[in-house]
Amino acid sequence: MKKSLMTTALASAFALTAGLAQAEGKLNIYNWGNYTNPKMIEAFEAKYDIDVTLDGYDSNETMLAKVKEGNSGYDIVVPGDYMVAIMIEEGLLAETNPNAMENFGNVDPKWVDVYWDPGRKYSVPYQWGTTSFTVDTEVFKGDIHTLKLLFEPPAELQGRINMLNDMNDVINAGLRYLDYPRCNSDPEQLKAVMELLVNAKAHWRTMDYATIEKLTSRDVDLSQNWNGAAMRARADRPTLSYAYPKEGFTGWMDNVAVLRGAPNMENAKLFLNFMMEPENAALTSNFARYANGIKGSEEFMEPEMLSAPEIVMPADAPAPDFVPPCSQEVVDLYNKIWTRLKQ
Amino acid sequence: MARRSTKPRELRRQPLFTWVSWCVLGVLYAPIAVLILFSFNDNRAVMSWTEFSLRWYGAALENEGIRNAAVVSFKVAAIATTAATIIATMAALATSRGPGYPGRSAAIALINQPLMIPEIVTAVATLAFFSILRQVTGWTGLGWLILAHTVFCIPFAYMPIRARLADMPDTFEIAAADLYATPWQCFRHVTLPLLMPGVLAGAMLAFVVSLDDVIITLMIAGPGETTLPIYILGQIRRGVTPEVNAVSTILIAITVLMIAAMFTLQKKRP
Numbered sequence: 001m002k003k004s005l006m007t008t009a010l011a012s013a014f015a016l017t018a019g020l021a022q023a024e025g026k027l028n029i030y031n032w033g034n035y036t037n038p039k040m041i042e043a044f045e046a047k048y049d050i051d052v053t054l055d056g057y058d059s060n061e062t063m064l065a066k067v068k069e070g071n072s073g074y075d076i077v078v079p080g081d082y083m084v085a086i087m088i089e090e091g092l093l094a095e096t097n098p099n100a101m102e103n104f105g106n107v108d109p110k111w112v113d114v115y116w117d118p119g120r121k122y123s124v125p126y127q128w129g130t131t132s133f134t135v136d137t138e139v140f141k142g143d144i145h146t147l148k149l150l151f152e153p154p155a156e157l158q159g160r161i162n163m164l165n166d167m168n169d170v171i172n173a174g175l176r177y178l179d180y181p182r183c184n185s186d187p188e189q190l191k192a193v194m195e196l197l198v199n200a201k202a203h204w205r206t207m208d209y210a211t212i213e214k215l216t217s218r219d220v221d222l223s224q225n226w227n228g229a230a231m232r233a234r235a236d237r238p239t240l241s242y243a244y245p246k247e248g249f250t251g252w253m254d255n256v257a258v259l260r261g262a263p264n265m266e267n268a269k270l271f272l273n274f275m276m277e278p279e280n281a282a283l284t285s286n287f288a289r290y291a292n293g294i295k296g297s298e299e300f301m302e303p304e305m306l307s308a309p310e311i312v313m314p315a316d317a318p319a320p321d322f323v324p325p326c327s328q329e330v331v332d333l334y335n336k337i338w339t340r341l342k343q
Numbered sequence: 344m345a346r347r348s349t350k351p352r353e354l355r356r357q358p359l360f361t362w363v364s365w366c367v368l369g370v371l372y373a374p375i376a377v378l379i380l381f382s383f384n385d386n387r388a389v390m391s392w393t394e395f396s397l398r399w400y401g402a403a404l405e406n407e408g409i410r411n412a413a414v415v416s417f418k419v420a421a422i423a424t425t426a427a428t429i430i431a432t433m434a435a436l437a438t439s440r441g442p443g444y445p446g447r448s449a450a451i452a453l454i455n456q457p458l459m460i461p462e463i464v465t466a467v468a469t470l471a472f473f474s475i476l477r478q479v480t481g482w483t484g485l486g487w488l489i490l491a492h493t494v495f496c497i498p499f500a501y502m503p504i505r506a507r508l509a510d511m512p513d514t515f516e517i518a519a520a521d522l523y524a525t526p527w528q529c530f531r532h533v534t535l536p537l538l539m540p541g542v543l544a545g546a547m548l549a550f551v552v553s554l555d556d557v558i559i560t561l562m563i564a565g566p567g568e569t570t571l572p573i574y575i576l577g578q579i580r581r582g583v584t585p586e587v588n589a590v591s592t593i594l595i596a597i598t599v600l601m602i603a604a605m606f607t608l609q610k611k612r613p
Contacts, residue, residue, distance in 0.1 A: 028566030033577020038407070053567035054408070056577030065467075066562060069474035073483055073565040209580075288581075 025050040030074040037287035075262035085116040103276035111293040123255035125293030132249040138239040139221040147177040162223040183326035227310040228289040244317035251320025382588035399589040412574040420553040423492035428546040431500035457495040470562040500545035507541025
């Protein structure tokens with residue numbers, strides 16, 4: 001008797017706190033922090049009479065840790081490219097078949113057969129960008145479109161360089177400069193990469209994620225950078241220019257996907273379809289400042305986004321290189337290089 | 344007694360004592376001072392100062408995400424603090440009053456367990472455990488987060504209450520019992536009033552700990568249960584705006600006020 005009373009009390013306590021959440025038509029979104037346009041959410045709520053709850057995370061790994069155990073309560077997540085591959089493999093995403101949805105025709109064909117979700121059975125494009133570097137063209141007046149500036153910098157850039165504090169971004173740039181394949185476990189090639197990085201490090205001032213601050217405070221004149229951050233830094237320091245190195249550069253894409261066992265599965269599918277509408281994709285781009293992979297969205301995008309060389313790639317630039325997750329063996333080798341480099 | 348009171352003076356006379364103290368305080372508080380200073384900066388860039396302004400406080404208050412997070416934070420902290428303080432008071436009485444019993448020190452160790460185990464271990468374990476419970480019971484909502492907060496708040500509330508009890512001679516309680524007070528009357532009219540400063544200090548400590556928690560909350564919080572620290576964490580990768588400085592400054596102000604109040608209450612002697 002006592003026990004059942006306790007259970008009832010507990011249950012009603014939970015029901016009380018959950019009471020607000022009983023409204024009809026709900027959708028729980030878990031996206032990167034400060035990455036969702038509130039106007040886009042409002043438009044979705046108004047169109048379908050659905051109440052949206054939005055929470056933010058700081059990394060793919062945080063999100064994975066939280067949803068992996070199941071019953072997180074979320075419907076929608078926005079994993080990066082390699083994370084989509086991992087989540088599909090672990091059976092965490094629902095096969096919602098966005099490729100059969102009404103708006104799928106709007107997806108730019110080059111974003112359909114991607115390595116992380118071939119044919120788009122689980123996810124739709126959210127935002128995509130590139131990871132390359134920004135140079136002050138007042139300081140260095142030569143051709144900026146080469147990784148040589150990072151690894152064998154000219155005199156005026158020596159000691160004026162910031163690299164991202166990111167193992168994969170730094171090592172992949174080194175592999176591209178030496179024209180070696182990605183996810184590399186060849187000991188000779190990795191030795192060469194390590195030598196290249198250790199020698200280049202003598203010319204690097206810092207290794208830091210805060211690229212905008214580093215550039216706008218004039219602490220450095222060159223920084224490895226994401227294209228959206230490069231655009232924001234240029235707003236403060238107009239002589240900055242974003243490089244599309246001929247040796248290649250990293251591409252990344254965040255994707256909207258539905259969790260397996262999502263409590264509001266039908267609404268989540270509506271959201272996937274909604275995100276493939278050009279107007280809504282443009283709302284996201286105007287807020288997050290990256291390109292979206294939806295055809296026709298240009299029409300609704302802010303003019304400064306359309307003319308930004310960081311967002312609109314020049315026709316002669318090489319295609320961005322999307323690097324799949326490497327095997328554990330490769331990751332262990334990379335870790336060794338990274339530890340040596342950071343000593 | 345006399346010897347004890349001269350000891351700190353001797354330490355203060357050590358060469359470089361003042362200099363070292365200022366250095367330590369500087370390293371500890373300079374980053375926070377910079378953060379607070381720049382929350383009043385009328386400029387989007389976090390690094391360069393233009394002029395004094397309250398616009399980021401305005402922006403923070405208008406931001407729906409921040410407002411919701413603040414409501415969740417205070418709701419969780421208030422309920423978890425109340426529950427944890429009641430449990431901690433009962434635990435403190437059970438572990439420091441009355442005759443000893445086998446397993447008493449084990450009980451104390453168990454109560455203080457959340458202080459000993461690394462938070463990330465508790466977080467991961469609770470995540471898995473709650474996931475199963477959610478599956479079995481079908482209950483969702485803020486209750487889980489409040490439950491988790493209550494558990495790690497208990498030792499923080501327990502310590503000052505137990506310290507206060509240890510300082511309190513049990514002669515008053517014995518006198519009350521001699522005068523035929525029932526155990527409840529004795530607790531209600533003698534023990535509790537004397538214990539109150541300790542209880543309040545424990546409650547405030549628990550409140551601050553709940554308000555500031557990141558790791559366990561990050562793992563447990565469900566949809567719409569983002570607290571202020573989790574909201575701030577989510578902003579970091581996409582660039583910190585002075586709005587976050589403003590929110591952080593408000594959080595620091597609340598924390599400092601609570602800690603100051605706690606010390607004042609603890610100093611009060613019966």
